[in-house]
Amino acid sequence: MAETQVLDGFGAGDAPRTRETKSSEQLTMLDVVATFDGSAAAGAFVPAVIIESDAGHVVGAFPLQDTLQVGDSATVTFAPFLSGGAAGAIRYVVLNDGTWLSVEANGADGAGRAMFFESSGGGEIVFSIPGAAGTFRVTAPLIFFDANGGIFRFYDASLIDAQPDVFNVLAQEIILSATGGGVETVELGPNVDVELRAGQSVTINNSVGAPIAEIREDGSWHGRAAVGAITWDL
Amino acid sequence: MARRMIAPLAPGITLQPGYVVRVVALDPTTGDPVAGVEVSGVSMQVDAAGPDDEPIKVDPFHPLYFYAA
Numbered sequence: 420m421a422e423t424q425v426l427d428g429f430g431a432g433d434a435p436r437t438r439e440t441k442s443s444e445q446l447t448m449l450d451v452v453a454t455f456d457g458s459a460a461a462g463a464f465v466p467a468v469i470i471e472s473d474a475g476h477v478v479g480a481f482p483l484q485d486t487l488q489v490g491d492s493a494t495v496t497f498a499p500f501l502s503g504g505a506a507g508a509i510r511y512v513v514l515n516d517g518t519w520l521s522v523e524a525n526g527a528d529g530a531g532r533a534m535f536f537e538s539s540g541g542g543e544i545v546f547s548i549p550g551a552a553g554t555f556r557v558t559a560p561l562i563f564f565d566a567n568g569g570i571f572r573f574y575d576a577s578l579i580d581a582q583p584d585v586f587n588v589l590a591q592e593i594i595l596s597a598t599g600g601g602v603e604t605v606e607l608g609p610n611v612d613v614e615l616r617a618g619q620s621v622t623i624n625n626s627v628g629a630p631i632a633e634i635r636e637d638g639s640w641h642g643r644a645a646v647g648a649i650t651w652d653l
Numbered sequence: 654m655a656r657r658m659i660a661p662l663a664p665g666i667t668l669q670p671g672y673v674v675r676v677v678a679l680d681p682t683t684g685d686p687v688a689g690v691e692v693s694g695v696s697m698q699v700d701a702a703g704p705d706d707e708p709i710k711v712d713p714f715h716p717l718y719f720y721a722a
Contacts, residue, residue: 422699422701424697424699425696425698429676429692429695431694432693433689434678437675445669445670446667446701447701448667449698451698452694454655454692454694460688460689462680463687464679465679467677467679468662468675473672479662479663482679483660484660486681499663
């Protein structure tokens with residue numbers, strides 16, 4: 420394959436300008452450049468490149484993501500991996516700084532998912548709201564976090580306030596640790612149901628992780644410490 | 654002077670013989686062609702399959718085949 424520039428075939432004049440691939444050619448497109456002069460345009464217009472197969476089917480239509488007005492002139496480069504020319508359009512490998520951003524996946528392609536995928540294996544995906552005010556809100560019938568064997572952690576220096584109708588955590592290990600205010604408090608309430616599955620138990624450990632008490636699913640309570648007793652302060 | 658603008662294009666499109674590339678000006682609402690827009694300076698940068706990409710054909714019945722051998 421040899422990279423080359425094709426200048427023949429299109430000519431100059433009123434749009435559309437067309438070029439049919441010759442029988443001796445097989446070309447892989449790298450870019451198309453064209454100058455549009457709208458001095459005598461009948462109305463606002465969108466420059467575009469349309470590619471049709473030899474059977475007349477549209478292979479692709481690639482419009483500029485902006486509208487030119489009567490009197491506008493523009494030299495447009497149509498090329499892969501370029502974003503639209505409109506102000507605020509998302510671009511890649513550059514800082515996108517704009518007033519707002521909305522990403523919507525509404526089709527079947529890619530299972531209809533809007534994905535943020537960090538593939539380096541050591542990076543982060545960050546949603547950040549700097550400042551004291553603001554809300555990070557996820558609204559969905561099902562919210563699924565998969566730590567894939569790692570650590571799933573809610574981290575906050577002051578307050579984590581979880582108030583769902585149902586809070587269902589399935590994990591190898593659940594750690595609740597509150598270290599603020601001089602008193603370590605994990606507040607659950609007003610009504611807490613702890614449901615033990617068949618054959619399972621709840622174990623209370625001391626500060627070094629040794630079990631000191633256990634409540635089993637069969638209803639029995641057990642002191643697990645070498646010393647100490649279960650005392651009912653009634 | 655004309656503004657310089659950029660627009661997306663799908664990568665890797667191969668233009669087979671008979672394929673047509675149209676440079677058009679479309680109505681932003683209807684998608685119909687807009688009259689009076691002059692287009693000039695159209696160029697395409699391409700990767701072209703040329704004679705160098707053709708395999709060398711050996712014809713054992715050609716007289717020069719024996720001469721070269």
